[in-house]
Structure formats: C-alpha cells, structure tokens
Amino acid sequence: MIIEAQDISVKIGGRIVFEGESVSCKPGIMTALIGASGSGKTTLLHCLGLLLPVSKGSILINKNDVTKYGSAARRRFWRDHVAFVLQDYGIMDGESVAFNITMQTSVFGRRVIGNKERLTQSLEKTGLKGREKELAGHLSGGEKQRLALARAIYKDADILFVDEPTASLDATNRRKVIELLTDFAVRGRTVIVSTHDAEMIESCGILHQVGSKTNSITKSY
Numbered sequence: 029m030i031i032e033a034q035d036i037s038v039k040i041g042g043r044i045v046f047e048g049e050s051v052s053c054k055p056g057i058m059t060a061l062i063g064a065s066g067s068g069k070t071t072l073l074h075c076l077g078l079l080l081p082v083s084k085g086s087i088l089i090n091k092n093d094v095t096k097y098g099s100a101a102r103r104r105f106w107r108d109h110v111a112f113v114l115q116d117y118g119i120m121d122g123e124s125v126a127f128n129i130t131m132q133t134s135v136f137g138r139r140v141i142g143n144k145e146r147l148t149q150s151l152e153k154t155g156l157k158g159r160e161k162e163l164a165g166h167l168s169g170g171e172k173q174r175l176a177l178a179r180a181i182y183k184d185a186d187i188l189f190v191d192e193p194t195a196s197l198d199a200t201n202r203r204k205v206i207e208l209l210t211d212f213a214v215r216g217r218t219v220i221v222s223t224h225d226a227e228m229i230e231s232c233g234i235l236h237q238v239g240s241k242t243n244s245i246t247k248s249y
C-alpha cells in the first residue's frame with residue numbers, strides 16, 4: 029500500500045511541530061524519517077499511521093484521501109492492514125510473551141491460541157524462543173522492543189510503522205532487527221521507520237528529512 033503525506037502541518041497546543049511535509053512511502057522499499065531530535069519524526073510517523081490528526085494537508089492511502097476517516101474506519105485500517113512498533117512498545121506487562129504476540133486466548137482465557145507455526149516463527153526470528161510463557165513485564169527494554177516486532181511479524185501486516193527500532197539494542201540485535209525489517213519490505217510490505225541509526229538509514233531506499241523542506245531522496249540500487 030502507498031501511504032502519502034501531502035503538504036501536511038501539525039500544530040499541538042498552539043505550537044507548530046512542522047509545516048508543509050510531503051512524503052510518499054511505497055511498498056517493497058523502506059522509508060526512513062530522519063532529522064534532528066525534536067524535528068517531528070515521531071509526530072510524522074503517527075500522522076502517517078492515522079494515530080494523530082493533521083492540522084493542514086492530507087494523508088492518502090493508495091491515492092484515497094483518508095484525512096477525514098472517522099474512528100471506525102481508522103480502527104478497520106489498523107486491524108486489517110497495520111502493525112505498529114512504537115516507542116512505548118505497546119506491551120501488556122501482565123500478560124505472557126505468547127499472548128502479547130497472538131493477542132488471542134481460549135474462551136476462558138487460560139490458553140494462548142493462534143497460529144502455532146507463525147508464533148514459533150516470530151519467536152525464533154526475534155530471539156525470544158523458549159520465553160513464550162514468561163510475563164512480558166519481566167523482559168528488558170530491548171527484549172520488549174523485539175517482542176513488539178514479534179507481534180508485527182506474527183500479524184504480517186501490509187504496512188509497518190516503526191519508531192526508533194534499534195534505539196535500545198546491542199550491535200547484534202540491531203543488525204537482526206534491520207534484517208527483519210528489510211525482509212518485510214522485500215516481501216512487498218510498506219515499512220516506515222523513524223530513526224537516527226546510520227546503519228538503519230543505510231538500509232532504507234527512501235530518505236525523508238523531517239523539517240528540512242527538501243524532497244525525499246529515493247536511492248537507486
């Protein structure tokens with residue numbers, strides 16, 4: 029799916045966060061939202077994911093203007109097409125690792141259910157195999173970040189919104205996460221990443237400098 033911001037501005041509490049941002053994020057290619065701390069990378073990511081309303085301009089999904097989507101349409105979009113890996117990870121600390129991935133339990137809530145093969149794959153790919161029964165609250169920050177990614181892998185959504193995916197990871201896990209995100213893109217998904225990480229940026233095909241008023245750069249391979 030193609031996600032586009034067309035000349036959008038965001039004002040929060042009377043303060044302009046950014047003005048006139050335009051970017052086009054395409055399937056099969058990773059988009060990096062880059063820029064100085066406070067430039068508005070997370071804010072722009074949230075606007076593209078319809079988590080935050082824009083003050084001016086439009087958000088387009090596959091060329092359809094969705095700026096005025098109501099809450100039901102937004103929820104449908106999130107449910108059917110999107111996985112988020114955001115800075116607070118969206119992890120439920122009181123639930124098991126496995127539940128945090130599949131988000132499904134049996135009727136009486138005693139047993140985690142879902143697609144076993146996809147669950148195993150997502151645990152393996154994120155290095156969390158063997159930890160499925162642990163409480164998510166017991167995981168470290170970096171492990172929670174990988175758990176959020178495991179949920180995204182399990183869902184295998186069309187669009188992945190990722191905020192600072194490598195921020196609290198060591199070099200090995202950073203590389204692993206970059207590989208996983210690249211794999212999403214290679215399989216035709218739209219991957220949008222807010223990042224400061226040079227290695228992550230290097231792996232992205234579209235670079236958008238937030239707040240610079242310059243056009244995005246599309247790298248040729």
Ligand SMILES: Nc1ncnc2c1ncn2[C@@H]1O[C@H](COP(=O)(O)OP(=O)(O)OP(=O)(O)O)[C@@H](O)[C@H]1O
Nearest residue numbers: 040041045063064065066067068069070071072222
């Ligand atoms: N809910 C909010 N209320 C008030 N100000 C906000 C809110 N969200 C963002 N801002 C402001 O918008 C600006 C951009 O924030 P944002 O988090 O998008 O920047 P960023 O480029 O992602 O920063 P960093 O690289 O440090 O994570 C900041 O000055 C921030 O204080």
